[in-house]
Amino acid sequence: MEVKANGPMEKQLNSCIDGPTNPMVTPLLTDLYQFTMVYAYWKAGKHLERAVFELFFRKNPFGGEYTVFAGLEECIRFIANFNLTAEEISFVRSSLPSSCEDGFFDYLMGIDCSDVEVYAIPEGTVVFPKIPLLRIEGPIAVVQLLETAFVNLVNYASLVATNAARHRFVAGKSKILLEFGLRRAQGPDGGISASKYCYMGGFDATSNVAAGRMFGIPLRGTHSHAFVSSFTSPDEIVDKSICSSDGSSICEDFVSLVQTWLSKIQLTPSLRGIFGETNQSELAAFTSYALAFPANFLALVDTYDVMKSGIPNFCAVALALADLGYKAVGIRLDSGDLAYLSCETRRFFCAIEKEFGVPGFGKMAITASNDLNEETLDALNKQGHEVDSFGIGTHLVTCYAQAALGCVFKLVEINNQPRIKLSEDISKVSIPCKKRCYRLYGKEGYALVDIMTGENEPPPKAAVRILCRHPFNESKRAYVVPHHVEELLKCYWPGASGRAREELPPLKELRDHCVEQLDQMRRDHMRRLNPTPYKVSVSAKLYDFIHFLWLNEAPVGELQ
Amino acid sequence: MEVKANGPMEKQLNSCIDGPTNPMVTPLLTDLYQFTMVYAYWKAGKHLERAVFELFFRKNPFGGEYTVFAGLEECIRFIANFNLTAEEISFVRSSLPSSCEDGFFDYLMGIDCSDVEVYAIPEGTVVFPKIPLLRIEGPIAVVQLLETAFVNLVNYASLVATNAARHRFVAGKSKILLEFGLRRAQGPDGGISASKYCYMGGFDATSNVAAGRMFGIPLRGTHSHAFVSSFTSPDEIVDKSICSSDGSSICEDFVSLVQTWLSKIQLTPSLRGIFGETNQSELAAFTSYALAFPANFLALVDTYDVMKSGIPNFCAVALALADLGYKAVGIRLDSGDLAYLSCETRRFFCAIEKEFGVPGFGKMAITASNDLNEETLDALNKQGHEVDSFGIGTHLVTCYAQAALGCVFKLVEINNQPRIKLSEDISKVSIPCKKRCYRLYGKEGYALVDIMTGENEPPPKAAVRILCRHPFNESKRAYVVPHHVEELLKCYWPGASGRAREELPPLKELRDHCVEQLDQMRRDHMRRLNPTPYKVSVSAKLYDFIHFLWLNEAPVGELQ
Known part of the structure; x- marks a missing residue:
């Protein structure tokens, strides 16, 4: 479902989006270095340069081969209401060196997310490493201020939703699964968000009264x-x-x-x-x-x-x-x-x-x-x-088997110039360019492969053969003839682009979407022990470009 | 430091205590079964019976032999402001069977913690298994409504403070330790409370601007x-x-x-x-x-x-x-x-x-x-x-090595009758009776042993020999002549008792207390690999009573 948003209408729509569930999620919920960087951008006159960042993870959690993406609604609620109060700015000023110029704090006072665009995979979708879950484009200074909160809001949400989905997979569809974790959760909203995202990942009810009230999750106890x-x-x-x-x-x-x-x-x-x-x-x-x-x-x-x-x-x-x-x-x-x-x-x-x-x-x-x-x-x-029913607490909500998902937020383009982040560890090399992402389905209805392309490449088409390449391993590539093609990134925050904005569906719909998504995965990707990795690929054109840029940036080694 | 509180003065003092840091901590932040139990108590006319509960853990985290107690101030803020709004009660009503009687909801409307007494070990103290961190006494219905929030507020706080102390122990005192975990924390206040409690446990600064503002923690980045x-x-x-x-x-x-x-x-x-x-x-x-x-x-x-x-x-x-x-x-x-x-x-x-x-x-x-x-x-x-400085994130704040501490909240007495919770697993048998707890120090200034006694036993005295018994293993016992004796549980919420109330010190003081506490522990209890367990004991009288009650309650087995 889409809500048409353009011009003055838009402001009105944005203001309809409530703030984050936890009132502690404010623009100060960030790392200090975001403010020092923003000051340095501002001082260099770079703060308005248009940058594209991507939020993604590098490895599925729990030794598995899939992840449930969650936390998007909270990110959108955050940016829809993003602005710094005078009191917040005064605290930022007191935390930066006194040499920082006054003009900067005037600039901070005026910023909001009206010029930021956010494309994202719908919440509750099954997702895979390297594929951007969110693509955030806007003035580099503003987007930089979103990084920490976005990563925080997505990391645990996706981790615990995935954990819930995995518990459901083992328990089977006929069992009733109850989330009983509040007392052992990592803090009050660790408990509340666990209840929310476990429900999204396929649980039936929670013991947590506050979560029941906030999100309409069935209560048990x-x-x-x-x-x-x-x-x-x-x-x-x-x-x-x-x-x-x-x-x-x-x-x-x-x-x-x-x-x-x-x-x-x-x-x-x-x-x-x-x-x-x-x-x-x-x-x-x-x-x-x-x-x-x-x-x-x-x-x-x-x-x-x-x-x-x-x-x-x-x-x-x-x-x-x-x-x-x-x-x-x-x-x-x-x-x-x-x-x-x-x-x-x-x-x-x-x-x-x-x-x-x-x-x-x-x-x-x-x-x-x-x-x-x-x-x-x-x-x-x-x-x-x-x-008949399982009440699951500690291990579920604290994600005891793996307590963190490693989502990162990387710059992939600035002023239309693609940027790459190198690393000696190949799994940490980022994939440059503002991209589009597609999921290709086979004729049995199962997802076959995800593919990333440059923004302006023609999209893959049903029944048309396309070459899918591993982003870093030149020998891994395959031709695929998709039965149908789904574009993964949708516009959740159009900024000044005038595009239509995707609605934020109620939790129950996100849960239905998630359950349906999990059903569309081949069983061998889902199994608990030695699952088959799902393939994530890039187009031939993007592959060539990555490797051109990589060679360009990497220093030539010298053996002595 | 103590603040004298009696009569009308008290109400005034209580109202000076701010609410919980996270506004999501309300009386609804609890498990539904607390409300169903409270209804059943009310229906049975038992709701005003005076009960004593203890909050404790059974095992130190991270394979270690010590734990830093944290989260007390948040518990006191919670009870100082505990009352259910009409809207909250109406949600509770909608969550219970429609057969529940109206009178119950009138009763809920009137409850607060003015008749509850909370004794606790000072926040930032090094603590050990089985010793009550908090002892909560009051009408059983009200105390039951505190359980989940108390356990939630103490569990993660103590876990992450302990994790910080352990990192400090390995890094050494000369290094600067920076907490950089916000983006990987389990949700927004997972991040904020990590910053707070890592500082308490001995870190020097955080990257988290919101935590810097809320708690005055030095910021870095x-x-x-x-x-x-x-x-x-x-x-x-x-x-x-x-x-x-x-x-x-x-x-x-x-x-x-x-x-x-x-x-x-x-x-x-x-x-x-x-x-x-x-x-x-x-x-x-x-x-x-x-x-x-x-x-x-x-x-x-x-x-x-x-x-x-x-x-x-x-x-x-x-x-x-x-x-x-x-x-x-x-x-x-x-x-x-x-x-x-x-x-x-x-x-x-x-x-x-x-x-x-x-x-x-x-x-x-x-x-x-x-x-x-x-x-x-x-x-x-x-x-x-x-x-010179370490910036530590994911492993620290998510407590990756062990993502949960197992604090529990057990009934130990009702209407002056001691209660015991049995279990086939001996480590899960609870120690009955309202108790007093002491730490006995040797002449080198190190803590030797903690001892629990019945409430009315005479306290251990410096230079006087006392028998310390393992609570469950009859062969483990030792005479101790303490150089000095410290009573561990202090009054943080006097209820209607008119006793003096301990102040809630600022975070910096809690940090100093914690660092000093850690210095008072013998090094062999602290080391990372194969540390020596610190001894936790009961008085001879309490030992006898536990075993009398146990035999009384346990069914006699029958081998067939």
């Missing part, structure tokens, strides 16, 4: 071990009455009803008598929780002992609820051998269903948590388990 | 590779004039002066002629930067080739500045073999000093960056290097 330990015995329950589900009757003593069921379970030989006395504080906690949430009863069953206490206590309460027409939701396991315990629990539930004729009891939901990650999900799959 | 690549040749420099340092004269053509010095360097045999033509765009960039910041010239020298281009170009500009009475600051290396390049650079600087008689030239600052971490600092030390 019941109770903790502290709730269980806070009770001592069912005797402390004062109000024992509960209305039946249809409102037709009142049970005056739910506590006794639960006790009756517990005795029945204890005396039933088919339940294999694995337990004697169950823990009374746990029973009191479950009973109280059921009295508070009779239609949403889900209990954490591992405070004392899952099979000896938690499960029989839970079943007693669930059966008492069933007598009143309520259907319990299920249980959560937060420790121990989750594969074994989930299977034992399922067996117990099924035995209850059979023994007492309670339809659906065997199918009750089993949620598992406790330091889960890709590996433990994979191990559970291999062992066999009966878990 | 010069220019990036993009600045260098944005120039093409010295011809593009229009304003070539520069005033001498003392204002006595004007050099009309600084560009020519630089060129003259470059030729001299090139023609000097003692500089070993390792270079021919240096890169002209780099020379232009350095010259421009020096024109902008003649008294603060620090150049990034690795855009093309450090020894063939960057260093000679830098020296030419620095020598030209010296002619005008300016002292250049130095260079930054951001790639390659930092040990080798720093030594070669130092040798070159010294040769220049000798050859051209410029005093101090050999001592110019060498800053190194590029994916540094504890290991690379250690390797540089072993190889020998000439680096």
Whole structure:
């Protein structure tokens, strides 16, 4: 969807874009050297020179071969509202040498992003190394001031969305995935953005109330071990009455009803008598929780002992609820051998269903948590388990397996002159020129290869053969006849160009887009171990130009 | 320092405490299950029961044997301003089952932390597993609503402060440590709090302008590779004039002066002629930067080739500045073999000093960056290097080596009844009872052992022998005669108790405290590889009580 933006209309549209979600994202959220450089540009009279920068990463995270691009909306919110307040400028002045001239601070006062153009790949798209995720063009001084915030806003967002997508891939589509990471996240908005981007990457819900409110993500949660330990015995329950589900009757003593069921379970030989006395504080906690949430009863069953206490206590309460027409939701396991315990629990539930004729009891939901990650999900799959939902925290939100994505922001052109950044490490050589990027699809609908071209080259066409070259390895090249061609970079911030601006879709749409994108990738690129690299290429023309420029800039070595 | 707080005075004092640094830290920054539990407590009439929770971690991070406690001030800011707005309550209502009673939401509207007491170890203190960092006492419903935010605010803060302290330990006290992590941090306030807590843990400065402004942290930064690549040749420099340092004269053509010095360097045999033509765009960039910041010239020298281009170009500009009475600051290396390049650079600087008689030239600052971490600092030390300052980013701020600290928040007492949380994993069994905690020091001034006692036990005394027991291993115990005794938990939020409240010191003081604390630890606890564990113990009385309660709660196993 596009919103036509031109002339005066544009200003109006821009002002409709809210500021960044985190109010701490201001023009001062940057490295000091951006301001020192901007001063030096200004002093050299270069500050208005038109520069093109690209934001990209060099290596997919987590040993994988794909990345989910996220963070774009926050970048656009940032530039749509970019300007320095007098107070901010006064702080910048106090941080620079006192020799800096007054005129510079007047200049800072006037800058905004009305002359900046941002092209980007849509948020939630599957992306690959070297391909620009964003292409930012504008006066070099202004674009320089965007660098740090842009990289910050994209790095973690993309990393955690990718992590979520990887967890989903291992868990499979039929499981419910819950993000439970807020307390272990790297700070408050580490938690809030984890919730947002995990949802984008394919999670179903979060425990984080603030994120639920801000982004409309479904919320989930019941109770903790502290709730269980806070009770001592069912005797402390004062109000024992509960209305039946249809409102037709009142049970005056739910506590006794639960006790009756517990005795029945204890005396039933088919339940294999694995337990004697169950823990009374746990029973009191479950009973109280059921009295508070009779239609949403889900209990954490591992405070004392899952099979000896938690499960029989839970079943007693669930059966008492069933007598009143309520259907319990299920249980959560937060420790121990989750594969074994989930299977034992399922067996117990099924035995209850059979023994007492309670339809659906065997199918009750089993949620598992406790330091889960890709590996433990994979191990559970291999062992066999009966878990329906996974609550995943620490490893997911802190991206424990790899805590950073290395997005960079490189100058590729200034005053229409292509620039290259050399390095002895070939993977760090940047690809010069303002570019266009395309994804070429095969006839099965899978993506085949991404290709970058110079800005003015004719675009690849469906059914027309094109040579795709590895940017640095001359022997790696292939002819491709695409079934269809997708241009990747779209205009999200037209600046003064008068072009149409892409809308920023709601989170739910970004999530749908991401899930669809992941489906369009060949399975061998996605697998957890030894995935096949997806190919990223340049046109023959761009290849030649890169190598011309490289030889031009690199010093000739001398062996002594 | 303490501020006396009693009666009506108190309210006034509390209201003097600002809200959390990040405005996103609100009562909704919590897990949904806190609200469901609070509803269940309320429904059971238990919500006002007085509970004691402890926040602690179970294992030191990074394979080390110590942790720096941080995040306390943010916790106190949070509770000092804790209350739910009507809008927040309305969102909570919409997130809970519709069967929840109206009275509950009226109750939520009225809650604050005036009846909560928080005791804590001072921020910046070196701390150890199992010892409560915070002890929170109050109505169970209110304290439950604090859990997630407290754990979130302490976890990352302590983790990254510890990481900073570890980097400092390896780098040594004589080096300047700069935090450069904003762009790779886990989100905007991941970056801002990294800057804050790295400074607390012993760093000297940050590149993060927002953090500099918020917390008064010294700022550092010069220019990036993009600045260098944005120039093409010295011809593009229009304003070539520069005033001498003392204002006595004007050099009309600084560009020519630089060129003259470059030729001299090139023609000097003692500089070993390792270079021919240096890169002209780099020379232009350095010259421009020096024109902008003649008294603060620090150049990034690795855009093309450090020894063939960057260093000679830098020296030419620095020598030209010296002619005008300016002292250049130095260079930054951001790639390659930092040990080798720093030594070669130092040798070159010294040769220049000798050859051209410029005093101090050999001592110019060498800053190194590029994916540094504890290991690379250690390797540089072993190889020998000439680096004066380290700029550390990704590994530091994302805590790449271990991205999460596992702080937990456990119920230890309710209605004066001690509670224990069992687990099949012994390291997860919580230590019951409201406690007092002491650090016992030996006569050399080093900390010997921490000991926890029941609240009403007499405190350990200097020169009096006391038995310190391992909380779970009966054979591990030792008599200690402390030289002096420090009580660890102090009152930071007196609630309705009328006690005096500890002040929240400014960041600089917290940093000083932290540095002093680290000095008080025996070196063998601090070393990077195979450090000696610091002992954490309980009194004999608390030991007996733990084991009585444990046996009481644990089900007896049955081998079949």
